Amino acid sequence: MLKEVRNKTFANGVCYALQTEDGYPLEVTDTFLPFYTKDAIGKNQNKLSDYDLGDRTERWMIGVSCMSGCPVRCKFCATGNLKKYRNLTADEIVEQVEFILSKNPDYDPKKSREFKINYTRMGEPFLNIEAVKEAIFKIDQKYPNVHHYISTIGIKGSDFSFIKDNITLQISLHSLDTEKRNWLIPFYHKLSIEELGQIRTKSNLKTTINLTLVDTNDFDIVKLNQYFDPKYFFIKLSPINPNSVSESNHLGNGVIKGKNLV
Numbered sequence: 348m349l350k351e352v353r354n355k356t357f358a359n360g361v362c363y364a365l366q367t368e369d370g371y372p373l374e375v376t377d378t379f380l381p382f383y384t385k386d387a388i389g390k391n392q393n394k395l396s397d398y399d400l401g402d403r404t405e406r407w408m409i410g411v412s413c414m415s416g417c418p419v420r421c422k423f424c425a426t427g428n429l430k431k432y433r434n435l436t437a438d439e440i441v442e443q444v445e446f447i448l449s450k451n452p453d454y455d456p457k458k459s460r461e462f463k464i465n466y467t468r469m470g471e472p473f474l475n476i477e478a479v480k481e482a483i484f485k486i487d488q489k490y491p492n493v494h495h496y497i498s499t500i501g502i503k504g505s506d507f508s509f510i511k512d513n514i515t516l517q518i519s520l521h522s523l524d525t526e527k528r529n530w531l532i533p534f535y536h537k538l539s540i541e542e543l544g545q546i547r548t549k550s551n552l553k554t555t556i557n558l559t560l561v562d563t564n565d566f567d568i569v570k571l572n573q574y575f576d577p578k579y580f581f582i583k584l585s586p587i588n589p590n591s592v593s594e595s596n597h598l599g600n601g602v603i604k605g606k607n608l609v
């Protein structure tokens with residue numbers, strides 16, 4: 348049973364710090380956005396057009412952790428503050444979803460125009476992939492309209508064959524400069540930029556390439572064009588969420604000046 352430790356409310360949702368029965372910390376987010384922000388491809392951006400943030404009947408997103416802590420230790424990620432890590436079980440992942448639903452008894456996810464589980468909080472999903480797959484299976488049984496969105500750095504040897512239909516992949520690329528990417532994501536056993544560009548899935552949606560650009564040298568339109576066919580990939584530019592780890596690595600606020608709401 349996960350225990351709530353504290354929470355922080357934002358304009359469009361809440362972030363909860365939870366703890367496993369054996370004392371490991373994790374976080375889960377509960378956010379919402381107006382439905383029009385889903386059309387990022389058609390509009391080339393997904394910024395809010397006004398102060399109306401919508402509610403959970405429009406786009407409802409639950410960001411779950413797959414691990415407590417993370418061995419990857421990206422230079423911009425606050426998870427690096429935790430010395431230990433452990434994989435979460437499938438039930439601990441499903442329980443995060445149920446925890447958020449229990450906090451919102453007035454909303455029915457089956458009635459939301461979009462109901463999405465983002466595997467984007469603590470942990471690299473593909474280092475705990477069997478538990479993630481089992482959690483997806485269990486969540487699918489209960490919420491047939493759900494969409495799963497799995498974010499990975501691209502672990503060597505990953506099997507992407509289960510990424511199909513209502514499951515979509517996001518790849519944390521961050522820099523098109525290999526040396527810089529290796530510094531930002533100091534995990535040896537990962538796919539090269541060229542190998543990432545060869546990933547194909549059978550998802551209803553294109554694979555997202557996420558670029559949290561630290562500086563302008565991280566962007567290279569020639570390489571982007573060379574490796575990532577727009578038929579299969581959607582490019583997303585994200586701001587850095589400054590935290591003590593990103594600040595200790597002198598990463599500043601990054602190239603994108605907009606802010607994530609949560």
Ligand code: SF4
Pocket residue numbers: 417418419420421424425426427468469470471500
């Ligand atoms: S893989 Fe994800 S959770 Fe792990 S350190 Fe990198 S950004 Fe953080």
